[in-house]
Amino acid sequence: MQSLNTYRAGPDERGHFGIFGGRYVAETLMPLILEVEAAYKAAKADPAFEAEFRSLLEHYVGRPNPLYFAPRLTAEFGGAKVFLKREDLNHTGAHKINNCIGQILLARRMGKQRIIAETGAGQHGVATATVCALFGMQCVIYMGATDIERQMPNVYRMKLLGAEVRPVTSGAATLKDAMNDALRDWVSNVETTYYLIGTVAGPHPYPAMVRDFQSVIGDEVRAQMHKQEGRLPDSLVACIGGGSNAMGLFHPFLDDASVRIIGVEAAGHGLDKAHAASLTGGRPGVLHGNRTYLLQDADGQIAEAHSISAGLDYPGIGPEHSWLHETKRVEYVSVTDDEAVAAFQLCTRLEGIIPALESSHAIAHAAKIAPALPKDHLMVVNLSGRGDKDVSTIAKALGDVHLGGLV
Amino acid sequence: MTRIATRFAALKDEKRAALVTFITACDPDRATSQSLLNAMPAAGADIIELGMPFTDPMADGPAIQLAAQRALAAGGSLKVTLEMVAEFRATDAMTPIILMGYYNPIYAWGPEKFAADAAKAGVDGLIIVDLPPEEADELVPFLRASGIDFIVLTTPTSDDARLPVVLANASGFVYYVSIAGVTGTGSATQSAIDQAVARIRRHTDLPVCVGFGIKSPDQAAQVARVADGAVVGSAIVQVLADGGKPLDLVRALAAGVRGARQ
Numbered sequence: 084m085q086s087l088n089t090y091r092a093g094p095d096e097r098g099h100f101g102i103f104g105g106r107y108v109a110e111t112l113m114p115l116i117l118e119v120e121a122a123y124k125a126a127k128a129d130p131a132f133e134a135e136f137r138s139l140l141e142h143y144v145g146r147p148n149p150l151y152f153a154p155r156l157t158a159e160f161g162g163a164k165v166f167l168k169r170e171d172l173n174h175t176g177a178h179k180i181n182n183c184i185g186q187i188l189l190a191r192r193m194g195k196q197r198i199i200a201e202t203g204a205g206q207h208g209v210a211t212a213t214v215c216a217l218f219g220m221q222c223v224i225y226m227g228a229t230d231i232e233r234q235m236p237n238v239y240r241m242k243l244l245g246a247e248v249r250p251v252t253s254g255a256a257t258l259k260d261a262m263n264d265a266l267r268d269w270v271s272n273v274e275t276t277y278y279l280i281g282t283v284a285g286p287h288p289y290p291a292m293v294r295d296f297q298s299v300i301g302d303e304v305r306a307q308m309h310k311q312e313g314r315l316p317d318s319l320v321a322c323i324g325g326g327s328n329a330m331g332l333f334h335p336f337l338d339d340a341s342v343r344i345i346g347v348e349a350a351g352h353g354l355d356k357a358h359a360a361s362l363t364g365g366r367p368g369v370l371h372g373n374r375t376y377l378l379q380d381a382d383g384q385i386a387e388a389h390s391i392s393a394g395l396d397y398p399g400i401g402p403e404h405s406w407l408h409e410t411k412r413v414e415y416v417s418v419t420d421d422e423a424v425a426a427f428q429l430c431t432r433l434e435g436i437i438p439a440l441e442s443s444h445a446i447a448h449a450a451k452i453a454p455a456l457p458k459d460h461l462m463v464v465n466l467s468g469r470g471d472k473d474v475s476t477i478a479k480a481l482g483d484v485h486l487g488g489l490v
Numbered sequence: 491m492t493r494i495a496t497r498f499a500a501l502k503d504e505k506r507a508a509l510v511t512f513i514t515a516c517d518p519d520r521a522t523s524q525s526l527l528n529a530m531p532a533a534g535a536d537i538i539e540l541g542m543p544f545t546d547p548m549a550d551g552p553a554i555q556l557a558a559q560r561a562l563a564a565g566g567s568l569k570v571t572l573e574m575v576a577e578f579r580a581t582d583a584m585t586p587i588i589l590m591g592y593y594n595p596i597y598a599w600g601p602e603k604f605a606a607d608a609a610k611a612g613v614d615g616l617i618i619v620d621l622p623p624e625e626a627d628e629l630v631p632f633l634r635a636s637g638i639d640f641i642v643l644t645t646p647t648s649d650d651a652r653l654p655v656v657l658a659n660a661s662g663f664v665y666y667v668s669i670a671g672v673t674g675t676g677s678a679t680q681s682a683i684d685q686a687v688a689r690i691r692r693h694t695d696l697p698v699c700v701g702f703g704i705k706s707p708d709q710a711a712q713v714a715r716v717a718d719g720a721v722v723g724s725a726i727v728q729v730l731a732d733g734g735k736p737l738d739l740v741r742a743l744a745a746g747v748r749g750a751r752q
Contacts, residue, residue, distance in 0.1 A: 097624065107593060107620045109549045111645040111670050114652055253555060259546065266548045271671040273647055369594045369620065370546060382567040383598030385545045 090337035090412050093403065098287020101409060103402035106286040108372045111270045119277075120288040122193050127295070132188060139184045140299060143217070146181075148172045150307035150463070155433035156446075160453035163318070163460035166311075167436070168304055170328060170467045177439065177468030178300060178328040179210035179281060185296035186279045187214040195277035197221045201265040203230055203258035203324065204394035204441065205237025206468050207281030212246035222246040225265045227256040230393045237472050255387040258324070258397045262371050282325025283401030286372030290401050297331025304463055305335055312461055318343040318452075321465035322444040323415070324359070324395035326404045328467035337412060346404060347448045349390035350417035357389035360417040361400040362408045375402040391420035391480060392440035392473075422447040424480050427470060439468035440476065493586040493614045494639055494662045497536060498697045498718060507714035509534055509747040510699055511740055512590065512723030514541035514557035515574050516566030517730065523561070526736060527578050531585045533737045534744020537699075537719065539617070542571050542591030549619045551674035553724040556731060568595040568604075572611040579612030588615040588641060588662075596629065605632035615639035615662045626659050639663075644690055646670045646682070653693045663697040663718065664690055668704075674724025677703030680712050687716050707746030714750035 093100040098120075106116055126132040140146040148169040157165045170178040190198060198220050202208030208224040215222035224241055228250045231238050241248050254260040269278045283290045283297070301319075308316050319336060321329035323346045336342045351358035358364060361376040368377040370385055378386040378398035388398040407413040418426075423440055426447035430438045438446060442465065449464045456462070470477075491499070501508055511530055516523050530538050543561035547554060558566075575587055589608065596604050596618065608616070616638055621629060623642075630640050639662025647670060648656055657664065666686055668678035678686075683700055690698050700713045701721030713720040722743055729736045 106622060106624050108622060109619050109645075110622050110643045110656060111549075111647050111667065113622045113624070114647045114649070254545070263546050263548050267551075267672045270549060271675070273670050367597075369592075369597050371548070372620075374597075377594075379594070379598065381598070382569070383544075383595035384562065384567075385594070 087410065090407065090410065091334065093406065094287060094291055098291070100403045100406035102367065103374050103405040104287055104290055105374050106372060107369045107374065108286045109270055111273060115273050116286050118193065122189055123288050123292050126189055126192055135188060136185055140181065144174045144180050144184065145172065146299065147303045147307070150304055150311065152311070153434050156430065159429070159433055160450060162458065163453040163456035163462040164458065165449060165453060166461065166463045167466040168300060168332065168463055170300065170465060171436070171438065171442070171469035175210045175213050176471070177206040177210065178297060178331060179207040180213065181299055181331065182281065182293050182296040182327060183210040183214045183279060187218050190220070190277035190279065191218060193277060195275065197223070197272065197276045198279050199223045199225065199265050199268050199276055200279045200281060201225045201258065201261040202281065203261070203396055204392065204439070205230065205234040205241065205472060206394060208246070208248070209237050209240050209244070211279050211281070212241040212244035215246065216244045223268065224248045225251050225261040225268070227251045227258060227261050229256040230258065233476055234393055234472055257393065259385065259388070266371070282327040283330045283403060284325045284371060284373055284375065284399060290373065290403055293327050294330045294334055294403065297327050298334050300328065300331035300465065301333060301335035304332060308461065308463070315339055315342055316461045316463045317341070318345065318460065318462045320345045320347060320445045320449050320462065322347045322395065322441050322467060323400060323404060324349070324397050324441065325399070326401040328465050330401060330403060332463070332465045333413060344413045345448065346413055346415045347444045348415060348417040349392060349395035349444055350419045351389040351391070353419055354417060358417070359388035359390040359395050359397060361398060362405065362415045363417050365398070367405065370399055373402045375399050375405045376408070391423065391476065392444065394439070394441040395444065416448055418444045418447040424477060426450055427477060436466065437470040438466055439470045440473045442467045443470070492637065492639065492662070493584065494537070497586050498663065501536065506751055507717055507747055508536035508699065508719035509710065509744050510537040510539060510701070510719045510721040511535040511726055512539040512541060512721065513726060513730070514543055514554065514561050515571040516543060516561035516564050517557040517727065518560045519564040520570060524574055524577060526730070527574060528581050529737055530740060531582055533740040535585070535740055537586045537588065539588045539590045539721065539723065540571060540575065542568055542589050542595060544592040544595060547592065549672055551672040551724060553674040553728045553731065557727045568599055572607060575613055576611040586614040587612065588617055589613055590617040591619065593618050593621045601629045602632045605636040605638060609636035609638055613638060615641045617641045617643065617665060619643070623655050623659055630659050641665050643667050646686065650689070653690065657694050660694065660696055663699050664694055665721065666690060666698055666700045666717070667702045668700050669702050671702065673702055675703065677705070677709065683713060684716050707742045710743045711746035711750040714747040720747055
């Protein structure tokens with residue numbers, strides 16, 4: 084693959100990153116998709132929009148959050164210096180809120196009063212319900228019945244925030260199915276409703292728009308690392324379901340050739356068993372409005388993904404990641420459920436930080452590669468969310484031994 | 491002339507609209523689905539839409555979602571769908587068959603090869619729900635080369651500015667999705683349908699068929715007074731799911747459509 088002048092110019096005007104991306108949606112939605120695109124373009128050019136976004140990130144979300152040097156993980160690994168980007172310290176406990184602030188401002192600009200969203204782990208649902216409360220908008224969240232069961236605390240948070248949580252029972256009742264039902268709702272309520280997609284996927288302009296709103300993560304890391312170490316980081320590691328926390332961290336660094344960039348997919352029970360590693364185990368296809376790598380059978384039927392982490396339990400991935408995979412700018416690897424659970428415990432015990440199971444995948448990969456790296460290697464791991472929501476899943480995974488009586 | 495054009499020309503001479511019926515291929519199993527398909531024309535279907543089962547039918551309501559799940563569980567696939575069309579063609583050379591579904595299975599097959607294989611099986615038209623004009627270039631040229639019509643969907647959100655964009659790819663007939671919603675849910679008012687059909691006719695000379703939310707012979711008859719065809723899907727699929735007699739419903743719908751303009 085040839086080396087490009089820039090990896091940051093995409094997508095093209097039709098929303099394509101190479102062959103990936105696009106707008107594969109029902110005709111009913113197309114006029115609205117085009118309206119979202121035009122509104123976002125106008126908002127991006129409006130300094131007042133940018134100012135309000137930045138102000139809310141600072142005063143409401145609590146940004147910038149720290150780039151924290153993790154001394155005990157670093158000592159444990161015995162190699163690279165490990166820094167954690169503390170997205171878990173954002174209001175609502177994950178990176179998801181960054182994007183929600185941006186999109187709720189856009190929805191308000193477009194005059195929409197009803198917001199719908201899909202959620203897997205519930206982090207995006209909580210963040211969406213939060214901004215809807217803040218802006219006084221009606222909020223409906225689609226969530227798989229399986230996920231409702233394993234993420235109960237987040238379900239209750241959404242309800243407290245005034246959202247209606249609609250359980251989705253089709254398919255495996257996880258994130259993919261929630262997205263199907265959200266799209267069905269949108270087709271049926273196209274005049275009144277804004278679909279607040281939570282990741283860098285879906286029809287154009289969502290992948291680019293969500294990336295732009297999340298790029299605050301990488302922009303901060305660049306400034307913070309410069310302040311702390313006087314230079315660029317050497318590597319970036321982030322987990323990937325749809326891939327918004329990863330894209331937010333990666334995108335500002337794509338043209339810095341010295342920075343090694345690694346995305347970590349969920350290998351579930353193992354790549355030869357049930358997993359959610361779309362790039363490693365899938366091939367290009369079309370679903371949910373975009374062309375991207377998908378887990379599918381020979382007939383093009385979409386496979387059910389599996390991950391212990393509800394937020395990574397999705398058979399697709401954002402189209403820009405597919406493109407970065409094929410151009411080889413970003414390395415994509417995978418981590419199993421068991422490895423993620425071990426990393427969850429390690430980070431909790433050594434740093435006193437309970438990471439989300441999603442983020443634990445990134446930590447698990449750092450644990451694999453950091454030991455062999457030199458001591459002056461600066462590695463940034465995106466701690467995309469906090470793990471309070473996962474405590475009962477972990478207790479179950481550990482056989483109730485360590486946290487006896489909790490479940 | 492294509493089968494679709496021939497059929498609409500004949501219906502014009504008869505001064506009536508078409509009854510377009512939908513079932514999902516392989517629902518609830520291959521044999522039942524095939525015999526239902528083969529019996530549709532005698533029961534009064536003028537054009538048949540055959541659903542290509544897909545795991546994630548994002549624009550379908552519960553009836554057709556469940557039909558797709560049953561079909562997939564029974565071994566349904568794009569390959570089986572084409573085999574069913576070929577078997578139908580051995581018994582019926584005149585009734586147009588339109589495949590309806592989602593893009594990914596076709597993309598997985600390979601658009602160029604699929605167009606050729608579908609034509610060979612006897613497919614006359616294709617409706618792809620998630621392939622708007624913005625992305626249709628990757629399939630439509632191959633369909634044209636194989637003599638398959640690309641049936642476009644227009645919707646209540648297709649205004650006078652949007653319609654020409656959508657209709658640029660159209661051939662065969664135009665399918666008006668009469669509600670902003672998924673299949674088998676609400677129904678549009680007759681006056682909304684009248685206005686929409688009139689508007690589409692200002693932009694195209696192709697026949698206009700109306701679907702989504704048409705459940706009863708009376709509704710089909712109402713639509714048949716203004717449109718060139720009435721499409722019924724979920725209602726037929728539901729009767730099949732409930733263990734009833736879908737062909738009885740098709741006969742009643744046909745009677746409604748045939749009597750509409752008398």
